Amino acid sequence: MVAVKEVTGMNDKPLAETTTTATPAPCPFRVYCDYCPGYCCYRLPGSTLFVTATDINRLARHFAIADGEVRRRYLEGRNTFKVKEDGSCIFLTDGRLNCRCSIHEARPDQCRLFPYDQQCPYLIRADLLAQISPKVEKSLGVTAL
Numbered sequence: 001m002v003a004v005k006e007v008t009g010m011n012d013k014p015l016a017e018t019t020t021t022a023t024p025a026p027c028p029f030r031v032y033c034d035y036c037p038g039y040c041c042y043r044l045p046g047s048t049l050f051v052t053a054t055d056i057n058r059l060a061r062h063f064a065i066a067d068g069e070v071r072r073r074y075l076e077g078r079n080t081f082k083v084k085e086d087g088s089c090i091f092l093t094d095g096r097l098n099c100r101c102s103i104h105e106a107r108p109d110q111c112r113l114f115p116y117d118q119q120c121p122y123l124i125r126a127d128l129l130a131q132i133s134p135k136v137e138k139s140l141g142v143t144a145l
């Protein structure tokens, strides 16, 4: 079984380390995100996207609704977004090869910071790709990427 927690994805950063008000320096590895179908936007066993109160308020302003309404519509439990049947984030758009986050301007801090100034583990770990690629391909309606 893959030790996802050790490698970590964007879904695995402790809350205290992800809450920030400062603008982070651009991550040199984020360039790959422009050409990636968003592997990190799928929930893997042992990983969770942590959504903070600040994230919820940002989303509330984005949709011009109350924080509580954001929680009701989009959260599973107190601190993470709902996922679709294939394990993808509720805000991930199907059928597109890249730029798939439908709330990009209002996405959570954790999504902004990943892969934390390191090479993205989803792109360099064959076992992670093997887990997530079939789901990505299905949502894109392709047989190979």
Ligand code: SF4
Pocket: 030, 032, 033, 034, 036, 037, 038, 039, 040, 041, 114, 115, 120, 121, 122, 123
């Ligand atoms: S962080 Fe990694 S998996 Fe996520 S979009 Fe960027 S390259 Fe893809």
Ligand code: SF4
Pocket: 038, 040, 041, 042, 049, 081, 089, 090, 091, 092, 093, 100, 101, 102, 103, 104, 107, 108, 111
């Ligand atoms: S909010 Fe956007 S970037 Fe974050 S997991 Fe969902 S689809 Fe991906």
